[in-house]
Amino acid sequence: MSSQRLDDATAPCTFCRIIQSDAEDVRDFGTMVAFLDAYPVSQGHFLVVPKRHLADYFELSDIELGDSNRALRDLRANLLMVDSTITGFNVGVNCGTAAGQTVEHAHIHLIPRRQGDTPNPRGGVRGVIPAKMSY
Ligand code: AMP
Ligand code: ZN
Secondary structure: OOOOOOOOOOOOOHHHHHHHOOOOOOEEEOOEEEEEOOOOOOOOOEEEEEOOOOOOHHHOOHHHHHHHHHHHHHHHHHHHHHOOOEEEEEEEOOOOHHHOOOOOOOOEEEEEEEOOOOOOOOOHHHHHOHHHOOO
């Protein structure tokens, strides 16, 4: 992956460093990579990340969006194959600090869900504003 040029290879960006590391646990999906989240919401929580240093999801090109979809589907299929306790997924993107983004390099969360992992899962991603989760 080090052959892929980044827009700003000198940026002190956590995800750029991971992408440039050529680590075995970084999976290649063309213009995108995927790796496990270091502070997972659930076991098998992946991040799908562009090789280019982009601010957020809305800067992804159509090719990067296509590779993202391929990554999400491949990762999901693989997770379902190896872990029969997974019964659902959340796919989520935080864009901007107001929306909870903490790493300023675009990424898509793929979060496996299991029956009973939270007492009342109804509402899912609506929980970004906890008081609005239930409706
Ligand atoms: P967000 O809040 O949407 O910006 O998500 C950033 C995600 O990156 C969080 O879920 C973190 O757990 C994850 N994260 C932060 N640092 C690392 C790292 N060094 N390796 C993998 N995941 C990380
Ligand atoms: Zn970066």
